[in-house]
Amino acid sequence: MSQPNPSTTPFKAEQTFLAYNQTQAKAYVHGRPDYDRKLYDAVLQYHTSTNGQTDTVVDLGCGPGNVARALAPHFTHALGLDPSPGMVESARAQGGVSATSEPIRYELSTAEDFGCHLSPPVADHSVDLIVAANAAHWFDMDRFWATAARVLKPGGSVIVWTTGELRCHPDMPNCAAIQTALDHMQNTELMPYFNPGNILVRTRYAGLVLPWQLETPVPEFDQKTFVHRNWDVGEGFDNELPEVDLDRYETIMDTASMVTRWREAHPEKVGTEEDYVRRCRRTIERLLNEAGVEKGQEKIKGVMQGAMLILKRV
Structure with a gap:
């Protein structure tokens, strides 16, 4: 089946997560593993080692706020923005504070508007890390x-990351047959419900449009210092245990748009x-049982890869 090219597909705002209520947002929190501490350390290390300051961090598409809560203790001010009321309600319920014990501020906003309607709005040249x-x-x-x-200060950073696809670990019994079966189900049944954003995730942001690729380039970002880092097996992208029971597998899959x-x-x-x-x-379950795993003892051992894109404002 042909797949859309994200760089040429007209933009269409995401509606699935936007429509989440607070109950769905809570289920999302439960279903999605957080990121590994190594990933957060990499974000902070790159930002500060390239002369990034630590006054204000903004988490875009913050969802339930786990990323904002992980980074806020390293900054004076922290702001989480999300266009979904349910996600913002969930983030506010969980709270979090900055390095000065200032509460994280969670507000409704798209990434493109960046809180321009807030009171006070996000000021020009006021943000250190996005x-x-x-x-x-x-x-x-x-x-x-x-x-x-x-909104970024000169020397500020934009750091975005994504998971790739969850794949079966080679050590898992009957790994090849399980992966083939799941791929077939996805390609024949689920693919019609993928949109260009889902395709970008599958390719680990290989086609994410960058500022110098626009019809009208944005010259404030330095292409020479751009980093696209892939995170592979064993590098600590998320903190989920490598082997989970199938109840947990279902809760993770439930959160996919x-x-x-x-x-x-x-x-x-x-x-x-x-x-x-x-x-x-x-x-x-069937393919594990065929490989000798006893009923009721089935577990899936997954491999979560990812990618991180790092840009600096000149």
Whole structure:
């Protein structure tokens, strides 16, 4: 099946997470593993080692706020922005404070508007670090880069990262057969519910539009210092244990936006044995049992890869 090219597909705002209520946001928190401390350390090390200051950090597409809470203790001020009311409510409920014990501020805003409507608004040249975790593939990059250049201080950083696909670990019993079966189900059933943002995640942001690639380039970002780092097996991208039971596998899969869209198209199958995620689980169970794993003892050992893009404002 042909796949859209994110760099040439007209921007369409993401609607799945935008429509999340607080209950769905709580389920998202439970289903998504946080990032490994090594990843947060890499963000801070790069930003500060390239003369980035530590006054203000802004987490775009902050969701329930885990990234803002991890980075806030290293900054004087911290702001989380998300266009989903349910996500912002969830983030506010969990709170968090900065290095000066100032509460993290969570507000409704798109990445492109960047809090321009807030009181007070985010001022020009006031932000030291902009981060976006598993969110930049939903941004209108044509508008985002110009906004980022406006709000960042000279020497400020934009650091965005994404997971790739969750793959079966080679040590898992019947790994090849399980991966082949899951790939077939995804390609034949789930692919119609992928959008360009999901494709960007699959390619680990290989096609994310950068400021110098725009029809009208944004010259404030230095292409010479651009870094695209891939995170591979064993490098500490997220802190999920490498082996989880299949109940946990289902909760992780439940948070995928394309799964949400599949369920919206098949409401009569949600929560039944015909649910897409449940059928993935049964396939894994069957193939593990064929490899000698006892019923009730099935676990999946996954490999989560990722990528990080780092840009500096001149």
